[in-house]
Amino acid sequence: MRDVLLTVVRGLGFGSVYALLAVSFVIIYKSSKVVSFAQPALMLAGAVLVSYLAGPVGFYLAVPLAAIAIAMLGWGLERTTIRPMIGRPVFVVAIITLGLDIAIRVVVNVFIGPDVRNVGDPWGLSTVDVLGLPVQERYIAMAVVLLVVGAGLFAFFRYSRYGLAMRASSLDQETALVQGVPVGSMTALAWAMAAGIAAVAGAFVGAGGGVDQSTWVIALKALPAIIIGGLDSIGGAVVGGLLVGLVESFFATYQGEYLPFLGQNFSLVSPYVLLLVVLLVRPYGLFGTREVERV
Amino acid sequence: MTAVREPSKSQTPAPAEAKGRRPLGRPMLYTQYGQDMALLNTGAKKVAVGVLLVVALLMPFLLEDDLLRLLATGCVLAIGAIGLNLVTGYAGQVSLGHAFFIGIGAYTAAVVSGDPEDDRLYGLGITFLPVWLLAGGLAAALVGFVVAPLASRLRGLYLAIVTLGLVFLGTHIWNEWDAVTGGVGVGRPAADPVLFGVDLSRRTESFSADQQLYLLMFVLLCVFALLGRNIARSAMGRSFAAVRDRDIAAEVTGVDVRRVKRRAFVISGFYAGCAGALLFSITGYLDPSSFGLLLSVQFVAMVLIGGVSTISGSIMGAFFIALLPRLTRELPEYLPFLSSSATQTPNVFQVETLLYGLLIVAFLLLEPRGLFGLWIRIRNYWKAWPFSY
Numbered sequence: 001m002r003d004v005l006l007t008v009v010r011g012l013g014f015g016s017v018y019a020l021l022a023v024s025f026v027i028i029y030k031s032s033k034v035v036s037f038a039q040p041a042l043m044l045a046g047a048v049l050v051s052y053l054a055g056p057v058g059f060y061l062a063v064p065l066a067a068i069a070i071a072m073l074g075w076g077l078e079r080t081t082i083r084p085m086i087g088r089p090v091f092v093v094a095i096i097t098l099g100l101d102i103a104i105r106v107v108v109n110v111f112i113g114p115d116v117r118n119v120g121d122p123w124g125l126s127t128v129d130v131l132g133l134p135v136q137e138r139y140i141a142m143a144v145v146l147l148v149v150g151a152g153l154f155a156f157f158r159y160s161r162y163g164l165a166m167r168a169s170s171l172d173q174e175t176a177l178v179q180g181v182p183v184g185s186m187t188a189l190a191w192a193m194a195a196g197i198a199a200v201a202g203a204f205v206g207a208g209g210g211v212d213q214s215t216w217v218i219a220l221k222a223l224p225a226i227i228i229g230g231l232d233s234i235g236g237a238v239v240g241g242l243l244v245g246l247v248e249s250f251f252a253t254y255q256g257e258y259l260p261f262l263g264q265n266f267s268l269v270s271p272y273v274l275l276l277v278v279l280l281v282r283p284y285g286l287f288g289t290r291e292v293e294r295v
Numbered sequence: 296m297t298a299v300r301e302p303s304k305s306q307t308p309a310p311a312e313a314k315g316r317r318p319l320g321r322p323m324l325y326t327q328y329g330q331d332m333a334l335l336n337t338g339a340k341k342v343a344v345g346v347l348l349v350v351a352l353l354m355p356f357l358l359e360d361d362l363l364r365l366l367a368t369g370c371v372l373a374i375g376a377i378g379l380n381l382v383t384g385y386a387g388q389v390s391l392g393h394a395f396f397i398g399i400g401a402y403t404a405a406v407v408s409g410d411p412e413d414d415r416l417y418g419l420g421i422t423f424l425p426v427w428l429l430a431g432g433l434a435a436a437l438v439g440f441v442v443a444p445l446a447s448r449l450r451g452l453y454l455a456i457v458t459l460g461l462v463f464l465g466t467h468i469w470n471e472w473d474a475v476t477g478g479v480g481v482g483r484p485a486a487d488p489v490l491f492g493v494d495l496s497r498r499t500e501s502f503s504a505d506q507q508l509y510l511l512m513f514v515l516l517c518v519f520a521l522l523g524r525n526i527a528r529s530a531m532g533r534s535f536a537a538v539r540d541r542d543i544a545a546e547v548t549g550v551d552v553r554r555v556k557r558r559a560f561v562i563s564g565f566y567a568g569c570a571g572a573l574l575f576s577i578t579g580y581l582d583p584s585s586f587g588l589l590l591s592v593q594f595v596a597m598v599l600i601g602g603v604s605t606i607s608g609s610i611m612g613a614f615f616i617a618l619l620p621r622l623t624r625e626l627p628e629y630l631p632f633l634s635s636s637a638t639q640t641p642n643v644f645q646v647e648t649l650l651y652g653l654l655i656v657a658f659l660l661l662e663p664r665g666l667f668g669l670w671i672r673i674r675n676y677w678k679a680w681p682f683s684y
Contacts, residue, residue, distance in 0.1 A: 035452045080592050081656055088663070091389050094452060095595060096659050102592065103652030206684045231452070247453075263471030272460035277446075279457060283448045 005133055007253045008246065013139025015245020016146035022237035023231065024194040029231045030170040032082065034075035034090050038097040040219035041104035046070045046199020047119055047211045049112050054120025063203045067196040070223035074195025078188045091257070099218075110214050119206035127290050138207040145204055149197060150238060157234075166190060170232075204238030221248070224275035236287030243272050244271045258289065332528055334521075342620025345547055351513055355506040363505040364577065364623075369617035370512035371573045375595040376609040377523040383595075384604035386444050386526055386559035387539025392458030393567055393594040395465035398586035399438055400431035400568030401485065401575050402475050407431075408486035417474050422489040424511075431486075431572030432565040439564025443557040450542070460589055469583035481561060482582035485575035516610070519566065524606045526562065535559055536604075589645065596651055600658050602667025611666040617653075621645045 005109040021039060028036045046066050053062035077100060078149045085093045123141055127134040157163035169183040177183050198219070205211065205218050222237075229236025251267035259266070313346045318324055322338060324329040335341045355363060379393045404427040409418025421427060445457055469476045477483035488495040488511060495507040502510075527534050534555045537545035546552045575581040593616055601612020627633045634642045662668045 026612065034457065050647070081660065083661055090452060091455070092659055092663065094389075094455065095599060096656050098592060098595070099652040099655030099659070101652070103649050103656070106652070107650045110640050110645070227453065227456055263467065265470075266467065269463050269467040272463050275460050276457065279445070279449060279453065283453070 002133070003253060006135075007126060007249050009133070009139055010252075011246035012242060013136070013142045013245070014249065015242035016139075016142040016221050017201050017204050017218075017241075018162030018225050018244050019146055019238040019241025020149060020197055021219050022225040022241040023149070023234055024113045024197040024201065025222055025226045026229075026231065026234050026237040027190050027194040027197070029226070030234075031166065031187045031289070032093070034082070034097065035099045035223075035226075035231070036091045036127050036191075036194065037094060038077065038100040038104065039194070039222070041101040041108060042070055042195045042198040042218045043202035043205065044200070044211065045073065045104060045108045046195075047202030047206045047215065049199070050106055050203040051117045051119045051206065051211065052245070059120050059122055059203075063200060066203065067199045068259035070199035071192040071196035074198075075188050075192040077195075079190035082187070082191065084186065104214060112211065112213055114213075116210040116212045117206075118210045119203055121203070121207040123207055125208050136208070138204070141207065142204050145200065146238070149200065153234065162186075162189065197277075213278065221271050224271040227275055228278045228285060233287040239287070244274065247271060247274050300621035303424075308346065325439075332451055334524065334528070348517075352510075352533055353455045353649060354513075355502070355509055356476060360503055360505040364510040365617060365621055366614075366621075367505065367509040367512040367577055368574070369614040370509070370516040371570050372575065372594075372597065372617050373516050373613035374519045374573070374599065375567050375570030375608040376613040377519060377606055378563045379594045380598045380601075380604065380609040381526065381535070381560045381566065382521060382563035384598055386535040386556065388469050388556060388559055389451065389455040390458045390560075390563065391588075391591050391595065392442070392465075393563075393590070394586045394590035396435040396567035397462045397531075397571035397574065397590060398465050398469055398562045399435045399564075400571030401581055402469070402571075403434040403568065404428065404431035404486035404572030405483055405575070405581060408489075409483070412418070415474075416477060416483050422487045422494075424486075424488050424490045424495075427486045428569055428572050432568040435568025437585075438566040439560035439562075440557060442564075443560040444553075446556045446560060447553045459588070459591075462586070462591055466587055467654065468585070476581075476583045479510065479583055482580055485581045486572055488573075488576045498578065512573060512577075515569075519569070520606055520610060523566070523609075526533065527604075527606060531555075531558065536621055539604075554575035582630055593651065596655050599655055600665050602665035603663075605665075605667045615666065619650060620647055640663065 021043065024042075025035060025041055028034060028039075049066035049069055050059070050062045052066055057065065065259050081096055081100060082093060085096060121138065121141075122236060125136060125138070127136050128138075128140070129135075145224040157167060165176070165181045166189065167184045168179065168181050169186045173183050176186075201219075202211070221244055222241065225236050225240035226241070228243060229238070229240030248267050251270040255262055255266050255270075256264070314673075317326070317330060317567020325336075330336065331627040335344060354366065358366070375393065375397060378396075379390065382388050382390050406417050407419050407430045408422045409416055409420070411418045413607045440460040442458075442461065446454055449457060471477050473481075488508065490511070493499060494508075495511055496504050498504045499507070527535075534545070536549045537548070537550050538552055538555045538559075540550050577586075595614035596629075598609060599612070600615055601610065623646050624635065625645055626646060627635045631645065632641055634640075636642060658665055664671065
């Protein structure tokens with residue numbers, strides 16, 4: 001029982017990070033109907049920036065600063081490479097983001113160097129007793145960040161003018177334009193927000209273990225999460241992210257014991273198996289909108 | 296009141312004796328549909344293809360061995376790129392899982408050709424090239440057949456993400472299945488290219504190994520390219536394009552969309568399997584870490600840089616990507632701040648990876664039709680000369 005609970009806690013902890021990443025994918029998807037493969041690079045860039053800033057200004061100030069800087073980067077990417085591609089097939093834009101990802105990661109890797117870089121988080125691997133369970137503090141921090149960011153996004157989209165404008169332009173760009181919504185600026189804002197959220201997620205991916213040149217793969221685990229949740233649902237992305245975290249955590253704890261033939265480290269690819277299963281049953285994900293097709 | 300016009304005589308089909316003959320001095324005049332659809336439908340194409348073939352066949356006697364090896368790799372990559380272009384360019388089914396199919400082909404061929412005496416690795420000991428080549432191709436085609444139903448349920452980016460998942464699952468399988476792959480960091484010998492008792496990867500009396508491999512890969516590329524071009528210009532290619540452009544409209548007009556998607560994946564899988572089988576027989580060694588996301592991205596880059604839905608574009612793109620590492624190795628001579636050692640920071644390997652990324656972005660932004668599009672621009676300039684359009 002203790003094992004199960006600890007597995008659940010770890011799953012929800014990492015799941016929160018996946019959920020954050022998934023939310024950043026969904027925000028971009030809702031604004032420009034593109035899955036941004038540049039998110040891994042932005043996440044890694046955020047983590048590395050935090051690792052450099054944490055020394056001089058402290059972790060708690062470094063995270064928002066890095067988020068703002070990476071948000072500016074995301075905004076710049078949208079203006080230079082995504083905006084000229086409006087009206088072109090989404091696949092082409094997706095591949096552009098893939099190219100951006102490769103290029104940005106080369107630069108970021110220079111700053112990471114060959115070793116693991118500590119992001120300078122205050123938690124490390126220390127634990128705190130919750131109802132008799134030794135829960136790692138970083139999992140609690142991850143969950144809290146998800147709650148804070150999630151609540152902030154909810155309030156932003158529900159109550160602010162800009163949130164309303166973004167919702168309008170994702171619903172129907174032309175109609176929004178006619179109503180006076182600057183659709184282009186809203187897309188840029190979406191990219192900036194998504195990049196900022198990815199940077200925050202990066203800081204927490206590195207919490208405890210640090211980041212190295214292969215950490216970017218973690219961001220791709222958000223892809224099963226958004227597919228499971230449906231590409232255009234932020235709530236679905238959160239649920240999908242947590243689900244991916246739980247599945248991965250349970251496979252990590254129990255697969256070696258019960259399904260040893262699947263090989264070591266199967267937990268790392270288990271999200272993709274989950275993805276295949278969900279898509280075969282529900283092609284638009286659990287919460288996605290079914291597209292109405294016209295010829 | 297105007298009288299109803301009678302159909303004029305000139306609109307009736309041309310007489311049968313004109314069949315196959317094109318009038319001289321009128322290069323743009325096609326009197327029959329078949330002439331327009333012909334493999335080499337203009338005189339210029341006939342000349343250009345002929346010259347290219349002759350030059351390519353003379354290469355082994357003009358170039359150094361290390362360049363020939365690079366060109367042989369380019370030929371094999373071109374086979375794989377044609378396969379990806381058939382499914383992604385012609386049929387519009389975005390696949391980021393090409394590396395997975397390449398891996399299946401490579402390992403099937405390695406197992407078929409492997410040493411049966413070796414108790415660490417599986418091997419059947421059939422080193423005859425056509426056997427393991429077909430085995431690799433067919434195994435990957437079979438997997439394409441199994442994966443294809445996903446494509447008929449999903450579309451666009453959903454499909455791209457699922458095929459991306461296939462790459463990760465594939466990497467896991469290759470890492471863990473030691474009896475086939477040799478395990479991470481150990482690897483296994485690749486398939487031996489033996490043709491009629493001659494091992495082409497060893498030097499013989501008259502040719503060096505690289506000359507033989509280049510000629511082999513070039514001949515195979517010609518076969519696969521011709522096959523690909525014929526698929527593209529026949530009814531199958533037109534049904535691919537119909538599904539790509541609007542699958543519902545294609546279905547309404549009588550194209551069986553599921554079957555077309557399945558065919559596209561099977562054919563693409565076959566090409567990828569063959570390319571995988573051949574690719575590693577050049578170096579003679581394969582490691583599980585070769586089949587990651589980067590390989591898939593490289594193939595996507597070949598297709599996009601070369602030209603989407605063109606066979607010649609795939610070939611150009613493949614050679615471009617194959618020669619890019621070699622070109623960046625030359626850079627430190629001109630840019631002294633670049634280092635050619637992997638441990639110093641601005642080094643050629645970083646430049647190479649950076650170039651993959653930036654070239655994809657630049658081509659898509661500036662010339663979406665890729666290298667093939669550049670060629671079209673040049674050709675149109677001279678066609679219209681001295682007018683600008």
